[in-house]
Amino acid sequence: MEPLKKNNAPLGWMGIHRGHQARPVEWLAEKLIFLVSLSAIAMVLLIFLFVAREALPVFFGETNTALVQQIIPTAELDKHSDAEIQRYLELTPEQFKNMDKETLKTLMDVKIEALNDVPENFRNDPDAHVNTTDWKYLLKAHQWNGYDQPEYIWQPVGQIKKFNIIPLFVGTLKVTLIGLGFAVPLAVGAAIYVSQLARPRIRETVKPMIEMLSGIPSVVVGVFALIVMASVLQKIFGYQTRLNAFVAGIALGFAVIPVIFSIAEDALTSVPRAYTQAALALGASRWQTSWQIVLPAALPGVFAAAVLGFGRAIGETMIVLMVCSASVMSWNVFDSARSITTTIAAEMAEAVNGGPHYRILFMLGALLFAATFVSNMIGDFVIHRFKNKLEGKR
Amino acid sequence: MKKLFTLLAAIAITANMQAGNITVKGSDTLVILAQKWAEVYMGEHKDVKIQVTGGGTGTGFAALQNQTTDLCDASRKAKPAEIANCLKAFGKRPTEYKVALDGLSVYVNPENSLKELTLDQVKDIFTGKVKNWKDVGGPDAPITVYSRENSSGTYEFFKEHVLKGSDFAASAQTMPGTAAIVQAVVKDKGAIGYGGAAYGGGSKLLAIKKDEASPAITPTEETVVNGTYPIWRHLFVYLDPAKDKGETAAYLNWIRSDEGQKYTKEVGYYPLPKNLRSN
Numbered sequence: 001m002e003p004l005k006k007n008n009a010p011l012g013w014m015g016i017h018r019g020h021q022a023r024p025v026e027w028l029a030e031k032l033i034f035l036v037s038l039s040a041i042a043m044v045l046l047i048f049l050f051v052a053r054e055a056l057p058v059f060f061g062e063t064n065t066a067l068v069q070q071i072i073p074t075a076e077l078d079k080h081s082d083a084e085i086q087r088y089l090e091l092t093p094e095q096f097k098n099m100d101k102e103t104l105k106t107l108m109d110v111k112i113e114a115l116n117d118v119p120e121n122f123r124n125d126p127d128a129h130v131n132t133t134d135w136k137y138l139l140k141a142h143q144w145n146g147y148d149q150p151e152y153i154w155q156p157v158g159q160i161k162k163f164n165i166i167p168l169f170v171g172t173l174k175v176t177l178i179g180l181g182f183a184v185p186l187a188v189g190a191a192i193y194v195s196q197l198a199r200p201r202i203r204e205t206v207k208p209m210i211e212m213l214s215g216i217p218s219v220v221v222g223v224f225a226l227i228v229m230a231s232v233l234q235k236i237f238g239y240q241t242r243l244n245a246f247v248a249g250i251a252l253g254f255a256v257i258p259v260i261f262s263i264a265e266d267a268l269t270s271v272p273r274a275y276t277q278a279a280l281a282l283g284a285s286r287w288q289t290s291w292q293i294v295l296p297a298a299l300p301g302v303f304a305a306a307v308l309g310f311g312r313a314i315g316e317t318m319i320v321l322m323v324c325s326a327s328v329m330s331w332n333v334f335d336s337a338r339s340i341t342t343t344i345a346a347e348m349a350e351a352v353n354g355g356p357h358y359r360i361l362f363m364l365g366a367l368l369f370a371a372t373f374v375s376n377m378i379g380d381f382v383i384h385r386f387k388n389k390l391e392g393k394r
Numbered sequence: 395m396k397k398l399f400t401l402l403a404a405i406a407i408t409a410n411m412q413a414g415n416i417t418v419k420g421s422d423t424l425v426i427l428a429q430k431w432a433e434v435y436m437g438e439h440k441d442v443k444i445q446v447t448g449g450g451t452g453t454g455f456a457a458l459q460n461q462t463t464d465l466c467d468a469s470r471k472a473k474p475a476e477i478a479n480c481l482k483a484f485g486k487r488p489t490e491y492k493v494a495l496d497g498l499s500v501y502v503n504p505e506n507s508l509k510e511l512t513l514d515q516v517k518d519i520f521t522g523k524v525k526n527w528k529d530v531g532g533p534d535a536p537i538t539v540y541s542r543e544n545s546s547g548t549y550e551f552f553k554e555h556v557l558k559g560s561d562f563a564a565s566a567q568t569m570p571g572t573a574a575i576v577q578a579v580v581k582d583k584g585a586i587g588y589g590g591a592a593y594g595g596g597s598k599l600l601a602i603k604k605d606e607a608s609p610a611i612t613p614t615e616e617t618v619v620n621g622t623y624p625i626w627r628h629l630f631v632y633l634d635p636a637k638d639k640g641e642t643a644a645y646l647n648w649i650r651s652d653e654g655q656k657y658t659k660e661v662g663y664y665p666l667p668k669n670l671r672s673n
């Protein structure tokens with residue numbers, strides 16, 4: 001071991017706050033931990049960059065899904081410049097360089113075959129000539145051929161691919177809000193009961209049991225909801241669609257309750273005992289104390305719990321995927337819904353690599369990432385405001 | 395020096411063993427059948443190792459173009475974009491083999507009194523034009539439509555060939571698999587769904603009429619193989635033509651022989667008609 005330096009000795013950079021020089025091993029360990037924490041941030045950043053990169057062509061309008069496109073006959077290969085052919089065949093310059101004439105010709109043949117494959121009844125469809133990955137079609141209702149009115153439609157597979165993402169956003173919000181509406185009162189109520197009102201013995205059984213809920217894999221919750229809950233709830237409420245956003249939301253609630261409960265319970269327990277004692281000494285009942293003193297004092301923590309619950313709910317895939325997944329454009333809770341995560345999970349495997357559907361799914365991922373990021377930021381901001389207010393700071 | 399030789403010999407043996415390795419990836423529809431084939435074939439040819447994974451037809455094509463799989467199982471024909479991707483990757487069109495037949499049945503709840511539908515009626519129900527069973531000769535009850543995820547080859551086939559390219563009703567519930575559709579149909583009195591005939595346990599299979607004048611036909615081996623049942627499709631295997639030799643070619647040949655085709659029925663599909671077999 002290294003002897004400690006005298007007080008007047010210059011302090012090492014890492015040792016400044018400890019009043020002694022850090023030992024090499026400690027210094028190394030500290031650096032390593034620092035690197036590990038950095039790598040977590042780097043991972044998140046890299047994932048976002050990857051997702052965004054795959055989605056970029058959609059943002060720049062480089063994808064084209066028009067069914068009927070300009071065709072260059074294979075025989076005219078030599079009449080066109082290399083750059084034209086490369087763009088026409090959607091090749092990277094490198095791919096183009098490594099390709100012989102024969103392969104280029106086959107690729108051009110495939111293009112023509114694709115056009116010939118289009119069934120007769122779609123040739124003259126006005127929708128066959130438009131690029132459906134245009135923002136206009138992604139965000140606004142459009143009256144497609146064969147529909148009576150403009151509609152928001154997500155039907156990404158088929159001759160004319162319809163990529164309207166609004167029903168997915170509506171579905172995601174619908175299911176998430178139902179889930180939170182179910183989970184927040186229950187979880188916060190349970191947290192108040194466990195931390196303030198329950199006798200120690202009851203607390204010691206109830207708390208681990210609620211926290212154990214988080215150990216149930218979401219697939220299992222999904223199967224349970226799909227087979228049992230859907231039928232029971234339909235009997236109680238008597239709605240028509242058996243599998244709908246309501247069932248999914250309630251099932252989602254079960255996945256979210258333990259998250260909200262444990263954070264809210266921590267927040268409530270960490271309210272200084274002096275608050276409770278003062279309130280009780282002034283003659284407040286236990287109910288008044290917990291409702292009017294402890295809960296307001298712990299509000300930032302409870303709010304943080306709800307925000308984290310929101311993050312968990314909006315990102316949950318399996319439950320929603322199993323219970324309901326029709327991309328209906330409707331705010332009715334008893335209609336079905338399709339969430340963004342469900343869409344990505346269910347469709348990514350089959351989307352043609354690098355094709356428009358693939359790009360749009362990545363774009364949805366990027367948007368979801370941005371949405372959770374912003375909601376967490378807002379949550380953080382509000383928590384700080386709350387805290388400052390409670391502590392009397394401005 | 396001696397050690398070096400042993401090492402080289404060991405490497406040579408491993409390389410040799412790898413020559414008998416076939417990887418198969420793709421359609422989830424085909425995965426059970428592909429596993430069955432692999433199992434039987436490996437039992438007969440001890441030196442061949444066949445690895446089968448699912449993931450979906452699109453995943454199979456992606457793996458084919460990345461050359462991480464030898465064979466790609468497909469429950470639909472390759473799309474032009476996928477052929478183009480293969481051309482970009484290995485400069486050739488992938489070779490296509492038909493390996494089995496699949497009849498798609500239309501399921502309803504066993505309590506539904508309806509027995510048959512025409513293809514047009516099926517189309518109208520799944521596109522959402524008909525919303526009540528009484529409009530197609532059934533009881534007065536609303537129809538709940540169950541469909542597959544759009545990643546499924548079955549979904550695409552149904553959309554192109556039964557709905558003639560029209561969109562499914564927006565309210566159609568998409569389920570992650572055929573078994574899930576059957577499960578939902580059995581639980582829901584007004585339900586209708588579609589999928590492989592073998593999966594239909596517990597639900598009722600409807601007889602399908604090609605048009606108003608044709609007889610109603612239930613899906614059986616005979617009606618699917620001779621083509622009188624109107625909703626059926628081929629199942630395919632695709633591969634890089636450069637790899638269509640040696641063990642792989644022998645395996646493909648065996649799959650398409652009378653011997654290999656025997657196993658299609660065991661897992662709920664139908665054998666190829668005689669003229670498409672390899673012997």
